Amino acid sequence: MSASCVAFLRGINVGGKNILPMKALAQLFVDAGCRDVSTHIQSGNVLYSAKSALAAKAPVAIAKEIEARFGIRTQLVVRSKEELDEAIAQNPFLKAGREEKPLSLVFLRDTPAEDAVKQLDPHRSPPDEFVLRGRDIYLYQPNGIANSKLTNAYFDSKLSTVSTGRNWRTVLKLQELMSL
Numbered sequence: 001m002s003a004s005c006v007a008f009l010r011g012i013n014v015g016g017k018n019i020l021p022m023k024a025l026a027q028l029f030v031d032a033g034c035r036d037v038s039t040h041i042q043s044g045n046v047l048y049s050a051k052s053a054l055a056a057k058a059p060v061a062i063a064k065e066i067e068a069r070f071g072i073r074t075q076l077v078v079r080s081k082e083e084l085d086e087a088i089a090q091n092p093f094l095k096a097g098r099e100e101k102p103l104s105l106v107f108l109r110d111t112p113a114e115d116a117v118k119q120l121d122p123h124r125s126p127p128d129e130f131v132l133r134g135r136d137i138y139l140y141q142p143n144g145i146a147n148s149k150l151t152n153a154y155f156d157s158k159l160s161t162v163s164t165g166r167n168w169r170t171v172l173k174l175q176e177l178m179s180l
Contacts, residue, residue: 003055004036004081006174007062008107009044009074010152010164018072020044028065032058040174044074045166047177055080075162077107081178087136088175091168093129098140103168106137106152112159119158125149139165 007029012020022039025046029037034048034055050058059076067073079087093103111134120132128148129140137155141148145167155163166174 001052002035002049003052004049004178005047005055005078006081006084006178007044007046007048007059008077008079008164008166009046009066010077010162011074012044012072013042018074020066020070020072020074024070025066028062028069029058032062032065034058038177040177041170043166043170045170045174047174075109075164077109077162077164079107081175084171084175084178087133088171090133090136091138092131092133093138093140100168102140102142102144104139104141104145104165105168105171106139106155106163106165108135108137108155108159109162110160111135112161116159120155124154137163137165 012018022042025044026037026039029046029048032054034050036049038047039045040047055078059078063074063076087105091103094100117132125148127142128150130150131138139150141150152163152165
């Protein structure tokens with residue numbers, strides 16, 4: 001069985017740090033046995049297809065290879081096409097009629113424990129709002145991402161997992177590319 005997936009790399013090509021050419025990144029996925037590999041923008045979004053067993057273990061192997069070849073320690077968070085479609089369909093802020101521009105989606109590597117979820121402070125960064133559903137955190141940040149205290153570091157520390165976010169426009173574009 002084959003799966004269409006998107007891998008979100010954390011902290012790649014952001015602010016002039018951890019520069020990783022997308023062509024080289026795509027080649028790592030090809031070398032790992034993935035097919036139909038492409039990238040979208042420079043922030044580490046890789047679309048690929050792979051047999052289910054390979055799709056499950058590729059993120060760890062590729063993260064190790066990135067560190068070995070480029071000296072960059074990064075984490076990969078992966079979603080299948082079906083998971084991405086579901087996350088997009090379930091956006092509570094769109095269902096409430098909010099505009100798209102201040103929306104982001106944070107992808108968690110693991111489903112957080114209920115006791116960890118209780119540690120999240122819904123009033124940490126007013127007027128920002130967030131909703132956690134499974135392995136996805138929907139963000140509404142009307143003053144912009146840069147002015148928010150709802151960061152990857154915050155969510156990682158509270159939820160004991162790895163997170164990486166994308167703005168809503170990028171999420172929709174990745175869905176479109178996966179549907180081609």
